Amino acid sequence: MRAHRWERAWKALQNGARAWERPSAKRVLDLVLGSLLLALAAPLLAAGALTLALATRRHPGGVLIRSPRIGLGGRLFVLRSLRTRRLRLDLLSRLPHVVRGDLSLVGPEPLTPDAGTPETATATAARHWRQELKPGLTGLAQVRSRSGMPWDEPALLDQHYAEHHWVGLDLAILAGAVHTPLRRAIRGPTRRGKAHLSDTDHRRCGYIAAE
Template sequence: MYAKYMKRLLDILLSLTILIVLSPLLLVLCILVRSKLGSPIFFQQERPGLHEKIFTMYKFRTMTDKRDAEGNLLPDKDRLTKFGKLLRATSLDELPEFFNILKGDMSFIGPRPLLVSYLPYYTETEALRHTVRPGLTGLAQVSGRNFLDWDRRLAKDVEYVKGLSFQMDLKVLFLTVKVVFDRSDVAEDTSQAEGNFARIRQERLDRTGRLEA
């Protein structure tokens, strides 16, 4: 009952309420991002959602468009500003995802949506993460956040899916608030960690001929 009906209803009511309450903050952040980092204000990227349906996820941009003499974008670390690091450290860059929740692309709690290019590299068990809507936060994020290795992170996603309940969502929500305010287990630059996923899985596939751990 909760997973099928109540969870989505709560997502709609809470996301709409939060967007209304935080509208002044969102306006201020839009102005600051535009003045400090340029346009577009929002970072948009395709991610797989429920049943692997592709959707566009929104965040506030945290990097500039600085380029080298040949016109190529500089590495992420050279484009990530102090203001961008602040947005990431405080999770303020995630606020536009409330629009994704309202639309039904995402939920408040669920496995974080990863890159579309990772889809071929999940094991059959890990692919269960796509049988629920992806979340703004999830069990993996409050169990070590960006410092869990990929196998343990995906195992936490599967654990969440198999144990999905109102009590589980309350637990994750409580731990998320704690993690954000403690600013614990936060990695300022996760691009390298995310970039390693496909490489690690491809190496395992080349070595063993299968993805199962």
């Protein structure tokens, strides 16, 4: 009888050891940097939530926006964001999802369950690599989309990230996500002239983004 008990205990220990996986470098980055950012942003988020709570007394709607999204392995989760875009508080309010593991700091945009409809061949192919990667708080598509280049299609950039992602690329994307808004805030609005024409202005007649 004791032998059977020891055997069951040993099997349970082996199963537990197999179930535990060493966290990847990406997950360690999410936990460490995500927790640090959340601690730094907590006072600002609390102030924003309080302001929204006072405002929603006159205009009902709640402090948080809740939206179902598709996560790793096709698992559904509810994404919670503050109902404001000032100072990017809506983005910062998603940091608990990073610490919890629903999101990564960097990754493809978290899609809604109905984002794949109507069904297309492109949507079907994208679904496979999306299910193997956590969606991100920010990503290559969000950073590069500000460049205005015609080949910077979000879906293609997300797929490129999925095929080539590593911690160094994550750090570069995070640096870009912080650097661009700061540079714009320091420089202020710029006048549009010939020296600031984007590549969009030079597209040939009949240009199609999918080319």
